[in-house]
Amino acid sequence: MGVSEAYFDAASAAPLHPAARQALAAALDDGWADPARLYSRARRARQLLDAARGATAEVLGVRADELSFTAGGTAAAHAAVLGGLAGRQRVGRRFVHSAIEHSAVLHAAERHVADGGTAHEVGVDRLGRVDLDAFAAAVAADGTALAALISASHEVGTVQPVDAAAAACAEHGVPLYVDAAQSVGRVPLPAGWSALTASAHKWGGPPGVGLLVVRKGTRFLPPGPADERTDRTADLPAVVAAAASLRAAAAEAAALASRHHALVERIRATVPATVPDVEVVGDPERRLPHLVTFSCLYVDGEALLHALDRRGFAVSSGSSCTSSTLTPSHVLVAMGVLSHGNVRVSLHRDTTDAEVDRFLAELPGVVADLRAEAGVVNL
Numbered sequence: 001m002g003v004s005e006a007y008f009d010a011a012s013a014a015p016l017h018p019a020a021r022q023a024l025a026a027a028l029d030d031g032w033a034d035p036a037r038l039y040s041r042a043r044r045a046r047q048l049l050d051a052a053r054g055a056t057a058e059v060l061g062v063r064a065d066e067l068s069f070t071a072g073g074t075a076a077a078h079a080a081v082l083g084g085l086a087g088r089q090r091v092g093r094r095f096v097h098s099a100i101e102h103s104a105v106l107h108a109a110e111r112h113v114a115d116g117g118t119a120h121e122v123g124v125d126r127l128g129r130v131d132l133d134a135f136a137a138a139v140a141a142d143g144t145a146l147a148a149l150i151s152a153s154h155e156v157g158t159v160q161p162v163d164a165a166a167a168a169c170a171e172h173g174v175p176l177y178v179d180a181a182q183s184v185g186r187v188p189l190p191a192g193w194s195a196l197t198a199s200a201h202k203w204g205g206p207p208g209v210g211l212l213v214v215r216k217g218t219r220f221l222p223p224g225p226a227d228e229r230t231d232r233t234a235d236l237p238a239v240v241a242a243a244a245s246l247r248a249a250a251a252e253a254a255a256l257a258s259r260h261h262a263l264v265e266r267i268r269a270t271v272p273a274t275v276p277d278v279e280v281v282g283d284p285e286r287r288l289p290h291l292v293t294f295s296c297l298y299v300d301g302e303a304l305l306h307a308l309d310r311r312g313f314a315v316s317s318g319s320s321c322t323s324s325t326l327t328p329s330h331v332l333v334a335m336g337v338l339s340h341g342n343v344r345v346s347l348h349r350d351t352t353d354a355e356v357d358r359f360l361a362e363l364p365g366v367v368a369d370l371r372a373e374a375g376v377v378n379l
Contacts, residue, residue, distance in 0.1 A: 008313060024241035135147070139174045150180075167192060180197065184203060266356060267359075277297040301317045
């Protein structure tokens with residue numbers, strides 16, 4: 001009988017929360033009609049959509065009419081960047097962002113540049129924390145239409161100084177967009193931002209539901225053709241499930257963060273003590289509670305992930321094996337740390353102490369075997 005899988009990749013997609021599963025089943029029966037129509041079943045669907053928006057807005061601390069649902073976190077990020085820039089094009093076409101934004105934000109920046117705009121990238125230190133002075137100087141430049149700073153690194157967990165960045169943006173009248181995909185439903189949100197996005201499957205909601213919040217008073221022009229229907233065309237049962245799971249995740253967040261923080265501290269301390277030539281990356285203090293990344297010298301990242309998978313551990317990596325491009329993680333490169341042979345462990349609500357203990361017990365042997373196969377011994 002095989003070893004049961006220990007799933008350690010919640011930063012990519014968390015397992016479906018029980019609240020999401022229950023709400024999804026109910027909404028599939030009651031929420032399949034077009035909420036834009038006037039008959040009774042459609043009105044019921046509209047009530048479900050409005051209730052989901054209201055519950056989600058309450059958790060986020062925003063107005064319901066500031067919130068839209070999108071077809072996923074990537075779509076939300078693209079809309080936030082391109083819509084925020086389009087709404088401010090009379091001011092200028094300069095986009096300021098950190099070097100460690102999610103690829104969705106960077107792809108939107110590439111589109112903006114291809115369309116004649118400019119993008120300015122602000123670097124980070126070895127802990128993955130943005131250079132705040134450089135960020136403030138960048139947003140002060142003439143023609144800056146929008147700035148973006150991720151709430152916390154999706155690859156190494158470092159929490160960014162969003163409050164201070166927002167204050168610098170406000171001083172110069174520049175809206176700040178925050179990708180909060182790794183924070184929503186887990187930790188308190190920062191203040192001062194103008195636009196924010198998140199993705200339901202990061203907190204235990206269903207895939208295919210993103211959140212876009214644009215604060216009142218922020219100039220914003222939705223990208224793409226005008227459509228008065230907006231998020232009424234969203235997957236309504238999935239939206240209902242996303243709202244239910246966000247409310248449940250937020251209620252559990254403080255207790256779960258405490259438990260995850262202790263488990264991650266155990267990983268941060270044990271891995272470098274038991275595996276030679278390992279670097280734990282990211283800020284050890286200002287970090288997300290559920291995520292840790294470490295890099296192993298003399299080990300191929302793809303081989304390491306496959307070896308761990310055979311042992312029943314589902315982890316991810318910032319090495320080249322995470323995409324078809326054969327390029328290392330832009331986040332780790334920006335930090336100036338080892339960008340190959342790395343492992344990202346991210347925990348979810350059902351992660352157990354026993355799973356973490358088994359991982360810590362088996363990891364040294366897995367790494368040693370791979371190094372031996374590569375001819376690296378006596379470390």
